[in-house]
Amino acid sequence: MRVAAIDCGTNSIRLLIADIEGESFREVLRTMEIVRLGQGVDETGQFHPDAITRTLAAVDKFAAEIAKRGVEKIRFCATSATRDATNRHLFVDGVRERLGIEPEVISGDEEAALSFAGAIQDFHPSDGPFLVVDIGGGSTEFVFGTTSVKSAKSVNIGCVRMTERHFAHDPAQQSQVDAARADIVEAIAKAASIVPITKAKTLIAVAGTATTVAAAALNLSEYDRYAIHLSRITAQQVHETSQMFLTKTREERLTLGYMHPGRVDVIPAGALVLSEIMSATGASEFVASESDILDGIARSLAGKGA
Template sequence: MSTTVAAFDCGTNSLRLLLAGPGTGGEDGTALTDLDRRTEIVRLGQGVDATGEFTPEALERTFAVTRRFAELVRAAGVPAGRTRFVATSASRDARNRDEFFSGIEELVGVRPDVISGDEEARLSFAGALSRIRPSAEPVLVMDVGGGSTELIVGTAAGEVTSAISLDIGSVRLTERFLGAGPPAPAALTAARDHVDALLDSSGVDFASVGTWVGVAGTATTLAGVHLQLEAYDRERVHGSTIPLPKLDELAFLLSRMDVDQIKALPSMHPGRADVVTAGALIANRVAARLHVADLVVSESDILDGIALQLLQAG
């Protein structure tokens, strides 16, 4: 029987696949070996915040990428029982999500799990800490997605003490406030005020945080820009740090650029160029509440958490 597992993560902005097997150096299935890892920008959640529904074009893009990913899963011999397709923020909000569910089930052979914000947070935390060793506690893991932002606080040993999902994400904030950019000062202020209000009411004790870890596209994209990579390099991004003053500088510079200028930045994924300003704004507002020196960037995230869960389930 194959020991390989297949983890899908479908968010508001991207669709990702991780094929993984058991790793060495971990206990009780807490280590992974990556066999294949893919990311495609599908923008499933395009317009969902305004209309409450997936558009036909967004579904078509998502199904086309899912079809390619499903072929990889079949070629690896992964059975349905060792495959999980997790859908997050956009799928929680869309009225026509049954159309999405049926299409994915036909292509992959498993029905998508629309997980709660709480489960999304816990999977992200487990994934982040699977390959990052925090220097101090408590640990705050931040996952800025397209439709929501997860803030998870826990111990260096991986125990979650609090988790919250906020309805602010790079796509949602762009569509609601910022537009194509560069945003007008009034729009930027409105977006900042909106993010601040949600962070202030989140219940997170930001001042006590000892280590801040950022996962997913916003954090990794900002790390690539900060490191001035000519081409995106996952190995160099993972475990890198962004000093908080530099994060503030990045957020400011991106807010003064249009999409074409952002696309021209070395290592920038063209599919993130129109929403990274909003993602940077969210990260910057979190940073303003912290007393740590750096943002630690992890390439391990919810995908790794899903894969670990599948391996532990046998």
């Protein structure tokens, strides 16, 4: 069965087209556009008209690919920013017109389950229990389990939200970093009251913040998802990379060969979130996974995973 999965987050929108038959999973196309749908949502509670325009333009591109490649089933999942926006109907209506399906505004729990299903697909249960951490634009999910989700919590410390809330300067001033860190530590503690974040055998981190930190730690000259996938990054490397991103200017971060231009503004805050997670969990390393919620959405269309 050929399926199309779309993950619409706060910072990016991504498409995966895959052929799934039984246990066979073959990727046909994977693409991403940075659209910053969550622009200003933390402050205003609404989508900015420009953000809706950018995102629907990306949906138009995805619709063309889906039509061209003979997709049989589509699932469109929108996450943190769309949950928070009071005018989300404008966006939902636009997606429906373009794809002919109802976009789902999924809960934090559903987001966690889909992320978990995607993230653990290349691991053996003996590597568990797992803690899957998904640092998005608006929120971060903490998901614990071995073959299925045992506990999960979504907290509002995504890279876009933290950047807009705290980082008025670039590079951020120390007082801004301290304020962001306090916010992050408080949110992680909230997650830890529900999820046993120190009890995992393997910590898996997914999404663009984690994979960009991995690219930096691996000293890649350009972004290489095959080199990043399943790489093991030590806690010390995460702390050093976070500090590097926080002290470089935007222009300096842009010169890094692995840096996506759409991520350059929010990577300092995102890396700070990951650094604090490493401290709070006590994990000596994390495994970077390029398989994430998008893979989980695709598998759900074939009746697998979440």
